[in-house]
Amino acid sequence: MTYFILILGFVLLIKGADYFVDAASNIASILRISPILIGLTIVAFGTSSPEAAVSIRAAMKGNNGIALGNVIGSNMFNMSLVVGITAFINPLKVEKETVRKEIPFTLLSSVLLLIVMMDIRLQAMSSNQLTRGDGLVLLSFFTIFLYYLFEVARNSKEKNDEEKNPLLRNMRKNIIFTVGGLTAIVLGGELVVKSSKEIAYSLGMSETLVGLSIAAVGTSLPEMITCITAAAKKHSDIAVGNIVGSNIFNILFVLGTSSVISPIYVEEKIFIDVLFMIVYTSILLIFSRTYHKVSRLEGAILFLSYILYAIYIIIRR
Template sequence: MTYLFLIIGFALLIKGADFFVDGASKMARAFHISPLLIGLTIVAFGTSSPEATVSIVAALEGNAGVAIGNVVGSNIFNITLVVGLTAMINPLKVDSVTIRKEIPFTLLASIALLILISDISFQLLSENFITRGDGFILLLFFTIFLYYIFEVARNNREKIKEDSGANQESSPWGKNIVITLIGLAGIIIGGDVVVNNATTIAVSFGMSETLVGLTIVAVGTSLPELITSITAALKKESEIALGNIVGSNIFNILFVLGSASVIAPLAVEGKIFVDVLLMILLTVTLLVFSRTSFRIGKQEGIILTVAYIAYMIFIIMRN
């Protein structure tokens, strides 16, 4: 029954995120927001809401390893497999602003996380923790990111309005609000089911909480990003696809871990440092790939996909 409930939880997460993104995106388009900004905000936050729910529930239940492992594992999954498969389907065009600002901001968030979990190295505490103070710092960074996004949206809104006047979204507001709320409910319920049952399965197999967070939970909660980005690539909406991935990673580190640690300080296992360093290295790799002709092509996609397979083998053997 545990496995059945885990599958049901993932189904609720995925379908809930699908409803949430669909309803919220249609409402966002009514405000004439560009595809890249929709990807960075509404779509990214919607597809990251499973990670937020799972990590916050895990923090409330004292499963710090699941909370942290979920975020780090999801970000690695996004950069490698999601970007890799999406680029293999249709090469991703990268906006110059994304290269200069959004991806570097993701890198900054990753480095900030590494610093905040290194309490022993800085001789601040006898154990490594993401404390409530660290959580507020992450949320402050997130506020700065939101301010930047809203400023970009405000500056570009009139231009987008002129370009898309004939294609204004006509779906009724009431219907979209209901769809969004149904999606949010599915995400919350599904997140609770996933945390409880994944932890039970991990214990039965002798897996650590961090490992189950990095694997089962991370992959499950990142499926909305994968589905959304592949769908966007098939529709040749590469700005939404890449914006979704970059925005999700920023949201995961700053908002998800920030909120979770404010609710309950998170103890950090020593093994996670390798994964955080790898996340930083992969973010740098994404930045380098993005600068090659302002696109991430099929070859880069293959490299990133292979990197994820190698990473999965590594962490399973490490356990």
């Protein structure tokens, strides 16, 4: 029954995110927002809403391992498996602005997370934790990122022609689907946290491992589906923007909000995973700088590296 509830939670998360992204993207199209900005904002935040629902709910219940592990695991899953599979299907073109500004900002966010977690080493405290103060710091950087996005939108010269699809003209219907999608996401997050915790205890797994594996993979499925679809339709700007925007959103907003709600205690072994996340971000930056695209070979390397990482965390437990 617990596994059924877990699957039901994932279904609600994925379908809720699907409806949310479609409806929100339709609204964005009506407002004539550029594709890369849609990828960085509406699509990225929408596909990250399952991570937000799971981590914030886990923080409220005191399940710190799931809250933190879900975000770190999701980010690594996005940059390795999702980018790898997507690039293997169709080499991903990466915009110059993404290489110069957005991926480096993702790297900065990852390093910032590592620093605010190191309470024992930097402040000689008795334990490592993301305090409410740390959460406010993360949210402050998220505000800077939002300001940057607003500047991109304001300076953008691109305007999409209004679609003739009747769905795009029906703003009320899109708003209803947006709200309905968010409702499904919140409910699905509740079910995933509850069932994941029960599975962890029954199998002798730590909450951190559940967050890094089961919860991370499940909540990252919307990003995978969105990116593969975008790549198949040769909208690689939306695909890469989705991954970069999602990872920034996960670190700065999701963990920032979660730790403001309830301080998150950090297990010592999670530092290795944060370092892996920083390495993956650096590799993505290097790959993106080569002819401003991620090739099929580079995608295969990212894919295989995640398989090795998954084996490592399972053995480590």
